[in-house]
Amino acid sequence: MIFRGKKVKKLISLIGIVSLVMMTSAMSVFAAERIVIKVPTWGLPEGKDYYKVADTLDIGAARSLYNVPLFQMFHPNVKIEHMTWDMWSAEAGQKLLAALAAGTAPAFYYTGHIGGHQYAITEGFCADITDYVQDVKDKIVWSVWQDAWRGGRCYGLPAAGMYSRPLAYRVDWFKNAGIFNKKGEPAPSENWTWEDFRNIAIKLTDPRKKHWGIGIAVGWFWHEVLMSYGVQYMKPDPTGKYTWQGNLNCPESVATGQFIHDLVFKDKCALTGTEFWYGENLNAFKSGKTGMLIGINSTHITAINRWKAIPEIAEEMRAGKSYRDVVTKYVRLMYPPCLLNSGRYTRNSTRANLFAVNPLMSKEQIKAATDWILWNRQGKGKTWEFISRYLQGLVPYPQVILAYKVDTAGLPPVENYYPENYIKWEGKFSSIPRPPSQSTFGLKCSRENEFFSVLDGPQSAAISIPDANMKKILDEANKRVNTTVFNYKEKGITSENFKAYYNALKDFMEKNWPDFYKNYWIKIYERDYLPAFK
Amino acid sequence: MKKIAGKESQKRKSRLAKIFMSPAILIQFFFGWLPIGMAFAVCLFHYHILKPEEYVGLANFQDLFADPLTFQVFKNTFIYTGMRLAIFLLPVVVSILLMEMNKSTIRIMMYLWFFPIASTASIVIWKWMYNTEYGLLNSILMSLGLPTLRWLNDPRLVIFCLILPGILMYGPGLIYLATLQSIPDELYEAAELEGAGFWSKVWHITLPRMRPVLAMMLLLSIIESMSVFSQPWILTHGGPNNASMMVVMRIVDLAIYSMRYGKGTALAIILFAILMVIIIIQRKYFKEDIDR
Secondary structure (H helix, E strand, O other), X not given: OOOOOHHHHHHHHHHHHHHHHHHHHHHHHHOOOOEXXXXXXXXXXXXXXXXXXXXXXXXXXXXXXXXXXXXXXXXXXXXXXXXEOOOOOOOHHHHHHHHHHHOOOOOEEEOHHHOHHHHHHHOOOOOOXXXXXXXXXXXXXXXXXXXXXXXXXXOOEEXXXXXXOOEEEOHHXXXXXOOOOOOOOOOOOOOOOHHHHHHHHHHHOEHHHOXXXXXXXXXXXXXXXXXXXXXXXXEEOXXXXXXXXXXXXXXXXXXXHXXXXXXXXXXXXXXXXXXXXXXXXXXXXXXXXXXXXXXXXXXXXXXXXXXXXXXXXXXXXXXXXXXXXXXXXXXXXXXXXXXXXXXXXXXXXXXXXXXXXXXXXXXXXXXXXXXXXXXXXXXXXXXXXXXXXHHOOOOXXXXXXXXXXXXXXXXXXXXXXXXXXXXXXXXXXXXXXXXXXXXXXXXXXXXXXXXXXXXHHHHHHHHHOOOOOHHHHHHHHHHHHHHHHOOOXXXXXXXXXXXXXXXXXXXXXXXXXXXXXXXXXXXXXXXXXXXXOO | OHHHHHHHHHHHHHHHHHHHHHHHHHHHHXXXXXXXXXXXXXXXXXXXXXXOOEEXXXXXXXXXXXXXXXXXXXXXXXXXXXXXHHOOOHHHHHHHHHHOOXXXXXXXXXXXXXXXXXXXXXXXXXXXXXXXXOOHHHHHHHHOOOOOOOHHHOOOOHHHHHHHHHHHHOOHHHXXXXXXXXXXXXXXXXXXXXXXXXXXXXXXXXXXXXXXXXXXXXXXXXXXXXXOOHHHHHHOOOOOOOOOOOHHHHHHHHHHHOOOHHHHHHHHHHHHHHHHHHHHHHHHHOOOOOOO
């Protein structure tokens, strides 16, 4: 138990909360006409039930409930109304688009399900909040916030913490297969390559036991391999007739397809198939069919809940071992796959979900909604959330690496809750340098989603057709992209935008990955990008 | 006087009929005709939700005709529809044979036919049955010493794999059984007195009596096959390399996931036109009236 005498402290904190509410109520009587915003809530009880739960000394519910009057006390002209909202499900995007069209969307929302933040900015789904974030500019981690900016204007805020998406692996399988790093730990070496990865996957594969080295979900593996070559999916049109051209048939892309194809059909170390999607991949890992997994969020709490479902691990844990000794561990993927492609991330760096504020609201409402997001992510609301979690005996910081600088004075340090190596590992991830965002240089691609749907074909071919000719398939896909998707000119983008962005990227690569830059990347720069602004 | 009263009563009846019909007509208008009419307008625009739409004329259609995938999705859909129609009569034959059995067998068969209609869940089960590494079908082949197949991962086999759950899960057999039960026994008895055999009865009594239902089911089967979505979407997502991508999947992909509302709607209009032609031909040449 983290805190002793919990009940007494619960009571004291509730008395405090009730006093605050009474003060707020009294103040609200004198308040002038108030700005109403409908803020989305998810995973909370609805209507009267909300109050009932809060009245049962459930500090979590009480915090959520009394957070509103607390906010209103500091913002007396604002009235917060809760709106139950599906923020994260697979259907959330369609619901949000329908609500936007009908004018009933909440005050802010997650943009990941509506084509990503870049698309959302282009389509006008994000209000300009530049004027309201000036005071917190130095309190938000720029590397994950930069994608919310375009042409010097701000169109969003990070949702909460930052995540990294590394590779998870089975420690016990590594031990059994005799795969150890230089320190003698069952792990891949620090600077492993894709060839090392292939060899490990082969070693972990045992057809008799129905064990595979890696599971490949359609579309979830391509990005990691491709971007570690340092290329991007699309490139500026060198003729200037259109804005973008596909880069699907460049040598690196063909090599990516061939590498994946070989893992499946030559090395036979990958469990995959056209019916094998993200959920199947995760389940294959959890049910002990695969030894490595790419494409998961890495939070420590998620790991505890997910990996203890693996039967062998559950058995060892029942025998008294800590899950940390037996369960999967994480490792970063190959450098330098840290490039951004028009707002899409590779997994080898930290990322944050982004919120947009509803542009259909009035200026005052937009400001109030921005204040509310900041209150709950960085301000007093967040501090209060940490304290209430602490009082409940929960880990106060669900994400170790926060996208905001939050005042946590008075709370025990993060080291009290997480294993030291986990904090170090997360720290390492967040320190991976992040390249400049295309968006901040005014670049955009309003048909990016259609472009990525073209990629589904070659991706599924690589994992399911034994005699697939990847060069031919990618040539055809690229031709399709150029004739039917990228056959238009994006308004407001000139060769100057390209010049500024790609030169900034060049400086970044030279500074952070000098060897890679010298031996490899500069050739890609000269081949793919320079012709557009020479 | 009586005549005037009669006319007024008829007028009142007509007015009343219009009032009662109006909700249905309004619903049909707002949720049926209006969206179809709007689709014809939307396909001429780059449509945005919050920004003003841009008129592009026939550019969406030009993009579609320039895209080889458009022809491939129609080819896939026609192959799927053709295969479905090739087995269209299978449930009819099974139903006719069933009618020769005793009533309890018929009842059990009706239950069995009805069970798999919880289609989405059944499709998910098929996903695992087709799995190349640990699926049921390959396990059976292995236990029989036969070579395993790549099922959904084989571009040549994938459409057939989509047909199979369709046959088992779709329940037209129930409709055929109900139709067969409605044919008066006297007709068969009279034919037997005349010395007609089993196939003669089927040819001269059963099939003509079933013609209106068969005509309707054929039409529905064509429409359903041409607009197939859930089976390929759940089983393959259109893979491998678009070998099982159907027209409606492509419409959803364009209009919902790629957010090209105009282009997606243009493809829907093309499908609509093709279906209309098929329906007109079917209505013209496949007479439903038993006595014609």
